[in-house]
Amino acid sequence: MGVLTTRITDLFGIEHPIIQEGMGPYRTVELAAAVSNAGGLGTVSMPGMTQPPDTGARIMREHIEQMATLTSAPFAVNVPVGRDPSGTVLPVSEAYIKAVIAAREADGALASQLRVLTTSAGFPGEFRPLIADSGLLHMHKVGATAQARKAENAGVDVIIASGYEMGGHTHVKPMHTFVLVPNVTEAVSVPVVLSGGARDGRTLAAALALGAAGVAMGTRFIATRDNTSWHPAYAQKILAAQEGDDVVFPAVYGPARGLRNRGVQQLLDIVASGQLQGDELTQWKDERLIQAQSAGDVEDGLVPAGQVASAISELVAVAEFVPQMAREAAGILQQLVAGISPARLS
Numbered sequence: 001m002g003v004l005t006t007r008i009t010d011l012f013g014i015e016h017p018i019i020q021e022g023m024g025p026y027r028t029v030e031l032a033a034a035v036s037n038a039g040g041l042g043t044v045s046m047p048g049m050t051q052p053p054d055t056g057a058r059i060m061r062e063h064i065e066q067m068a069t070l071t072s073a074p075f076a077v078n079v080p081v082g083r084d085p086s087g088t089v090l091p092v093s094e095a096y097i098k099a100v101i102a103a104r105e106a107d108g109a110l111a112s113q114l115r116v117l118t119t120s121a122g123f124p125g126e127f128r129p130l131i132a133d134s135g136l137l138h139m140h141k142v143g144a145t146a147q148a149r150k151a152e153n154a155g156v157d158v159i160i161a162s163g164y165e166m167g168g169h170t171h172v173k174p175m176h177t178f179v180l181v182p183n184v185t186e187a188v189s190v191p192v193v194l195s196g197g198a199r200d201g202r203t204l205a206a207a208l209a210l211g212a213a214g215v216a217m218g219t220r221f222i223a224t225r226d227n228t229s230w231h232p233a234y235a236q237k238i239l240a241a242q243e244g245d246d247v248v249f250p251a252v253y254g255p256a257r258g259l260r261n262r263g264v265q266q267l268l269d270i271v272a273s274g275q276l277q278g279d280e281l282t283q284w285k286d287e288r289l290i291q292a293q294s295a296g297d298v299e300d301g302l303v304p305a306g307q308v309a310s311a312i313s314e315l316v317a318v319a320e321f322v323p324q325m326a327r328e329a330a331g332i333l334q335q336l337v338a339g340i341s342p343a344r345l346s
């Protein structure tokens with residue numbers, strides 16, 4: 001048991017209420033294993049939305065199986081749920097959900113570790129019965145209180161409430177973490193996890209004070225020594241970022257937040273001129289995302305990251321960072337409690 005017990009540490013069987021979220025289309029197997037081994041909940045990311053569903057599902061299955069060789073602790077898998085213009089769930093999203101379930105069905109030991117499916121982007125209402133019957137805990141990421149209510153009504157086990165300052169795909173209607181999270185914790189009774197701007201023990205303590213049961217982070221975990229699948233230039237770009245260096249640009253499902261560079265400017269120019277559209281434009285974006293992460297071209301590639309990049313100035317080792325973050329939060333809470341005069345409370 002860790003220093004902080006919350007509803008999600010109990011539900012997920014983890015030591016610390018700290019989650020590394022999905023960061024597709026990039027590989028996060030090594031990072032996720034480090035987070036799970038450190039007592040948090042690591043997440044295997046989806047490997048891309050533009051490849052054939054069979055190929056995507058095969059890669060995801062491989063990542064899940066590799067993850068199980070690197071940790072014996074609980075972990076999650078993230079599937080963003082896209083829909084076509086008619087409202088049908090994209091074949092690739094469906095293939096990912098089914099790949100997660102198939103991986104569990106094929107291996108009982110793996111199933112006991114792969115406890116959580118985190119869906120994001122759209123809500124996979126039509127897949128709720130399948131997910132519930134599979135025995136997976138279903139966590140769903142939202143950017144608005146109405147979406148949280150809808151997910152809870154559909155039977156979701158945990159809500160991630162992610163504020164507009166988050167890295168990667170963000171929300172069309174900007175709701176910032178400090179307003180969104182208490183709105184959501186008031187509106188639903190399932191556990192809520194704060195996401196968007198978290199980075200240390202102070203932000204974890206603040207999340208708990210807002211009624212959340214833990215935090216989920218993307219950007220902070222990119223700049224770690226354990227993120228070995230990514231080109232080091234990506235983390236260096238985050239370390240160098242200052243306030244105001246982030247920008248929201250049109251990404252695959254909607255707006256995404258990343259670091260301002262030539263790649264973003266080229267994207268804005270292409271969109272404004274209509275030079276590329278539809279699948280061609282999506283393909284261009286996907287290639288630029290990979291260009292930054294795999295080749296380390298953080299000037300012409302696209303570099304998703306949150307506003308919190310401006311507050312991250314050193315690479316950390318996950319094995320030390322995760323328990324230290326929980327201890328720091330617990331210490332802050334203890335100190336705050338010590339300042340309370342019980343006699344004056346009532």
Ligand SMILES: Cc1cc2nc3c(=O)[nH]c(=O)nc-3n(C[C@H](O)[C@H](O)[C@H](O)COP(=O)(O)O)c2cc1C
Binds near residue numbers: 024119168169303308
């Ligand atoms: C590089 C990058 C890729 C991301 N890809 C995904 C993704 O595939 N699916 C998803 O649900 N969220 C994705 N996100 C969002 C994160 O899961 C998370 O919600 C966000 O990073 C939280 O905000 P923070 O960056 O302030 O910690 C991505 C974020 C980043 C920075």
